[in-house]
Amino acid sequence: MSALTRAVAAELVRVFSLRTWWVLAVVLVLYVGVTAGGFAFFVTAETEGGPGPLPAEVATQLVYSSTTSVALVIPLLFGALAATSEYRWRTLTPTFLAQPRRPVVLVGRLVVALLVGALYGVIGALTSVAAGAAVLAANGVDTLLGDPDVLGLLARTVLACALWSLLGLGLGALLTSQIAAIVIVLVFTQFVEPILRIVAGAWEWSAELARYLPGAATDSLVGAGIIASIGQLDPTVPGVIEPLTRLEGGLVLTALSVLLVAVAAVTTLRRDVE
Template identity: 45%
Template sequence: MNLILRPVAAEFAKILSTRMWWILALVLFGYIALLAGGLSALFGGVESGAISPDSMNSGGGAGLSTLGSLPPLIYSFAASVGYVFPVLLGALATTGEFRHQTLTPTFLATPRRDRVLGAKTIALFVVGAVLGLVGLAASVGVGALVFNGFGIDPLLADGETWALIGRTVLAMALWAVIGVGLGVLVPSQVASIVIVLAFTQFIEPLLRFASTFTEVTADIGKFLPGAASDALVGASFFTLASPGGSVLEPWQGGLVLLAYGLLATGFGYLISWKRDVT
């Protein structure tokens, strides 16, 4: 048992001994709180009548009737927007080993490289779940307060809301695993950061939008990692952009995300993790 726990404890020590994890957590909280607070105030104001819906429609806004239940959509921001943070953390925690050459003493202490990578994956899975809780503290905490202010039920007594919260934590944990896999597959820290930001902020949103044009591409687009994550969580503003699009079941979305993480980690192990280090 110690052969498993000691490497995992060492990986936690590496992560917690740096400022990277809590800086990302703070930025995540502020970012999600700003989005959740702003949009819940906007849509909550329209829903309650405090804001005239005509002012939105004159600006090209869609009717709120198409949005469905507002609270789950706001709460889902923790994952649908915040998922980039656990990916970055997983990638940085792995590429930092190559950049600062800490892999050498790590492999000397634990010669089984597969055990080291497994321990890092487990540690980042847990830390990714913690980031999920941070994102939810922002989206649910701020969103529920704003909805209460407008007299809208935040649905915190609804079991499905808490199921969504649990699935969000799982999604964020799986994104951290994907980040580990990317960091192993692309050991360059700069390159991995560029890939994460370019793919999550530009490439995949464009691919998801383009996939809605035909039924065939929609069936392919639902297997993109962001679409799988939204399916796992069960709510997202992005899925509303294509109401006729095909969506995976939550359990299927979770398996797709897990597959991305395992494939990236497996290929990375074969390509770079087993190489000689100096």
């Protein structure tokens, strides 16, 4: 085995020998399951003041993108915890004794963050399909499960989750404080970004900038999302700015992850280990 393969194997054992990964997976399943079921009910039901039944093409995109609409916090949190745990428990010392070539350790960790992020994407996608398709079918809407558009959306969900895990890894390595990382991840994803995206719609210049927020870029990459859909669902929201294309969204998200990881790498690779 090459040093890099060994580093990946070691990092996989590091992740799967703790309970953190599956506790996060359980939260993900519950969160996405309830959201996808709820969305599916909302877009098919004839509710007073609601949008009424949406065409299957629109409804399925909204329902099956539940993971990236609400649960990106899970891969982000995973990445941040993976990075800060080494500082919290001072395990960087044995890590760098076993492999003093720090770039090898770093690359192994990047690969595993992407892999586990993708695993969360698969779990999230399967959950949104399981919960969402059941409600859609019960209300007589076509679930479009074999549709290439739906399959493409699910595949891009997996990619988005992998990138958010990388984003968390970079953020965590940069902050080093586990408490700070958890607070920032939760506050940013649950309050700051959603509010910014909605408020930014009030002016053209801010709406244009808001397209580059990580959540907005993710919605562009995936091709659907609840906040992105508000403008389309509610015609009273004025001046909808054209969202980024899929490719642009993917590039923005990748660039952001790579930038964070690069800054973190430069500091971590040089720093004395306490």
